[in-house]
Amino acid sequence: MPVEDVPVPKDPADSLAAVVALRLLADRLEDAAVEQAMRAGWSWPDVAEALGITRQAVHKKHAKRLIAAGVALRRRQ
């Protein structure tokens, strides 16, 4: 929707709950997007660069989960 149509919550409880919900949504999106990239053959350094975090951080956060899910990971170069 256009930016000017985005409502601004009047109640602080709604604003704070939106932060919580956005964090959960971002976590889910990150899990899904990294998995999608790795299944498509992206390398850890490329995924890290796209996310703006270190290779170590992305590996630490996602490697175990993707290995457990049977995703064929490219070797680090």
Place this chain on the structure above:
Amino acid sequence: MSAIDHYINAIMEWGAAEAREDGSAATEAHHLLLAMAADEGTAAHRVLAAAGLGRQAIRDALDREFEHSLSAVGVSVASFDLPKPAPAPEPPKFGASARLAIERGYAAATGKKDLRPAHLLLGVLDTEIGTVPRALALAGLDRVDLMARAREALAGNSW
């Protein structure tokens, strides 16, 4: 271990499984509520069931709260169509809201010997802030009335 220790362990483990299932980094109070609704044979379960709050009904209420909270800032969860990611293999952390709920549950009882599942349900319900009260309100449920029913069950000495 006493029966209440077993119960606490069970809802923490079940709650962790719920957290992992919905992609949460931590087990939160609402995950404990889902666990309580799934664990039969307790007053906590009976109070929730009598209000129509089975595990799936709570899950639906939480999903609605999630969508409602996102819509407040103009985000539609329906616009994201990525496949469901594989769950994390390691258990999630124990989150701040779950910790508070357990502490409030202990505080609702007069000592550890008195502590029963319905006290822990009170601990999850006894807040006006956060995901649980918001989800219950959106589902049209009276949180204060649920707490009164949990207290009644406790007064009747039920487990």
